[in-house]
Amino acid sequence: MKRYWLEMTSPEHAVLPxxxxxxxxxxxxxxxxxxxxxxxxxxxxxxxxxxxxxxLGDDIPAVVLPLQPVGASxxxxxxxxxxxxxxxDLMQSWTRVLDCAVRSTxxxxxxxxxxxxxxxGLLAAVALDQRVRHNVLGAYATWFDAGYPDGLFTEDExxxxxxxxxxxxxxxxxxxPELVVTKNLGxxxxxxxxxxxxxxxxxxxxxxxxxxxxGWKAQDLNSDGVTGxxxxxxxxxxxxxxxxxxxxxxxxxxxxxxxxxxxxxWPPERYRA
Numbered sequence: 001m002k003r004y005w006l007e008m009t010s011p012e013h014a015v016l017p018x019x020x021x022x023x024x025x026x027x028x029x030x031x032x033x034x035x036x037x038x039x040x041x042x043x044x045x046x047x048x049x050x051x052x053x054x055x056l057g058d059d060i061p062a063v064v065l066p067l068q069p070v071g072a073s074x075x076x077x078x079x080x081x082x083x084x085x086x087x088x089d090l091m092q093s094w095t096r097v098l099d100c101a102v103r104s105t106x107x108x109x110x111x112x113x114x115x116x117x118x119x120x121g122l123l124a125a126v127a128l129d130q131r132v133r134h135n136v137l138g139a140y141a142t143w144f145d146a147g148y149p150d151g152l153f154t155e156d157e158x159x160x161x162x163x164x165x166x167x168x169x170x171x172x173x174x175x176x177p178e179l180v181v182t183k184n185l186g187x188x189x190x191x192x193x194x195x196x197x198x199x200x201x202x203x204x205x206x207x208x209x210x211x212x213x214x215g216w217k218a219q220d221l222n223s224d225g226v227t228g229x230x231x232x233x234x235x236x237x238x239x240x241x242x243x244x245x246x247x248x249x250x251x252x253x254x255x256x257x258x259x260x261x262x263x264x265x266w267p268p269e270r271y272r273a
Contacts, residue, residue, distance in 0.1 A: 003053050005065045005101075013105050020061035021109045021256045022101050025049055026094060026123075028071030028116035031079035031218070032164040033226035034184040036172055038081040042069050044168065045115035047175040048143055051246030052253065060257050065101060068094060072119040075217045079225050087122055094126050102134045109256050112140040113249065117162060120145075135264065139256055146248035149240055157228055159205070160190040163218070165228010167241070174238025190227035191220065 002008050005022075027042035037043070049064055056062060073084040085093065098110055110130055112123050120142045127138035148158060148167070157166045165188065172180050192204045195214070204221060206213035218225040 001058060003062060003064055005063055008063070016063065016105055016107060017061045018106060018108055019257050020063055020105075020107050021111055021253050022063055022065055022098075022105075022107050023049065023111045023113055023253065024065045024094065024098060024101075025067040026071060026112060026114050026116070026119065027067060027069055028073045028084075028118070029069055030071075030073040030076035030082040030084070030116075031225050032168065033188060033224045033230070035181045035186075035230055036164050036169060036226075037176075037179045038083075039069070040164070040168060040172060041071070041115045042067060043176055043179070044143070044171050045113065047171070047242060048115070048245050048249060049113065051242055052249035055247055055250035056253060060254050062253050062257065065097060068097070071116045072122065073116070075118060076225060078217065078219060087119070090119065091122050091126050094122075095129060098126070098130055099134075102130070102136055108135070108261060109137045109259075110139070111253065111256055114140065114142040117142070117144070131262075135262075137256060137259060137261055139252070141249070141252055143245050143249070146245050149244045152237055152240055157232075160192045161228020162205075163221075163228070164188065164226030165230055166232045166237070167228065169228075169230040169233035170235070170238035171241055172238065173233055173235040174242055177235060185230045185233065187229040187231055188222045188224050188226045190222055192227070 025045045027045045029038050031038055032040045045067060070083045070085055072087045072090050073082055076082040077084055101107065112127055114120060114123055123140035127140045130136050130138040153166055161167060196203055201210055202212040202214065203210040204214050204216050221227050
């Protein structure tokens with residue numbers, strides 16, 4: 001069963017079941033400190049998607065659209081190698097790809113699968129737009145919202161080591177160890193704790209009782225542009241996290257394929273003239 005859009009012929013696209021889930025992977029190309037490649041978010045996305053497809057049953061139709069490699073990474077543009085779209089342009093680009101996918105195949109289920117935290121807030125609006133304009137079941141997900149296996153990473157790392165730390169470096173050691181510059185692994189402490197110690201409601205990551213968020217640039221948190229203790233990273237932890245996250249994505253795709261479509265019977269009788 002072919003699972004990748006780019007590997008299929010046009011006639012094969014034309015006969016996809018309507019409940020096929022069209023997965024749009026969206027990543028980023030941005031600096032990840034002195035030890036990880038700028039394509040880290042894209043490589044992690046590819047790895048999770050591939051592992052999830054291996055866990056899908058043959059009865060679950062799903063096809064993966066081409067990865068969108070440049071994201072909303074303005075916070076990293078002071079570092080060499082980083083690329084970015086302005087958020088409105090990026091949302092329009094995703095929308096155009098999804099428009100074409102839906103119109104050319106008649107599919108009615110889409111999933112935007114994201115691997116860059118800086119654009120998580122853009123996903124819901126694009127998915128809703130697809131729902132409104134095409135009457136599809138529009139869904140979105142960011143990989144780390146699935147959480148982490150118990151005891152794999154420290155609470156501090158999960159809270160502040162969200163860019164190039166133990167978590168992402170472990171995944172890269174599992175997926176692409178040849179691209180990790182191990183001599184540059186280190187601890188890259190975040191200024192999040194310092195910011196929160198000096199304020200009452202301000203944080204780089206609002207929530208958990210903190211209502212105010214900052215529009216920060218990467219160097220505001222650490223001069224190397226990354227946060228977290230990458231020296232703790234291991235391939236074993238990366239493989240455990242990959243298994244956990246891939247299963248979550250496979251379950252989500254299955255849920256979407258099996259979910260009933262929203263009713264077209266609108267408006268209800270009592271609202272009709």
